Amino acid sequence: MARTSGIETRDKLIRAAEEIFAAQGVDGARTRDIVRLAGQSNPSAVQYHFGDRGGLLDAVMAGRLERTEAALTPLLEELPDPDLEDLVRALVTAEATQLSDLRGLRCLRISAQLSHESGIRTRTPHPTLAGTAYWRLIERIESSLAAAELPEPIRLERTDLALTLIGAALADRARQYLDGARPLTTEPVFLADLVTTTVALLRAPAPKQGRTAE
Template sequence: MGTYGDQVRQALLDSAEELFVTFGVDAVSNRRIAEHAGNSNHSAVSYHFGSREDLVRATLLRYTEDAGARRRELVGMLGPEPGLRDLLSCLVVPFTDQLASMSVPSWRARFIQQLRTVPSMVATVAANAISDPVVDDLIQRVRAHVSDLPDSVYTGRSWLLGRLVVDACADYEARLAREDLEPDWTGFANFLIDACAGMLEAPVTSEGDFLSARGASVWA
């Protein structure tokens, strides 16, 4: 169940995520986050998280352990010679499963999407990126499946895939909130995996170094 302090922190994180998505990270004050969480102490955010950057970091990383555990579980289920889709599943499904576990409306995918596009938050996201050896290994195994791709093409497509997964999940999350639909995150995950595999295996007609300077990564 958690302590009262844990419950307060959770409520503040929920409030911050929703308000950041609705109004923008830079437009929401700590006081407004506390009020939206039903907390009469307007300094609650500072008390529980410290700085504004610490709040954003806590919101960004709040599900990291759960996603990591799910990914390790999926990797443990792989056969001796997994195919490209099997490896991509281990990268995509922990995120879509996380979204599936949330009530509608959820804000998670749209929050991550926003952090990657708000200039004031880009440095915060980069500074708090956590290296996961399981993810690193999966990415290397994915690369081995498309070893014929030139490095610049693979890096550029990886950059596109990272945006595709987050942006598509954010769009689907918003649609579920807007329309009376039964969520199907499992089906959506399979749709994304198909799209990712198709992009990686697509023919190469141009080998220009178009996106590698952007620091592309499949699951950053």
């Protein structure tokens, strides 16, 4: 039997993790199922290659982010002076490239469960997002809300909610594709509506009453 290299084994574990995390959920997935699906006989394979289960999840998300970055970077280069809608459309368009293949569909199901971990609420990016075009875009979206004179806590919270909305919507679309269900709308209409809905959320007026976080 031909031996596989460490790089090949690592890739097999990542692809198996994408399938298991998507099917069982990030919290419900069992490491032994990932190891078995990857065709590995060593039960400590995940620990050896990634340190722990969390390291494997980070590797899955790093690969997913790399593919999104490849789509996002040229979109932003074409927007020298974007407004809020331009920024949201670039984000949705880049994320939607994951709808085109099985691997992307699974990763959309996974990342929706982690959208609240971006770090925008504290302005501290998750390690996988630090220094990326994705993180800079999130910051630009949040800072563009300052023109509406929204208090900073509301700007940060809304940006986080917008990421959650986009992630959940794309994950649900991915679920429909994976299940073979027929969506209510075509993909272009769905994406255009997602941009419009997200921008409306971000541009909503500040509440007239109520306390923000100290």
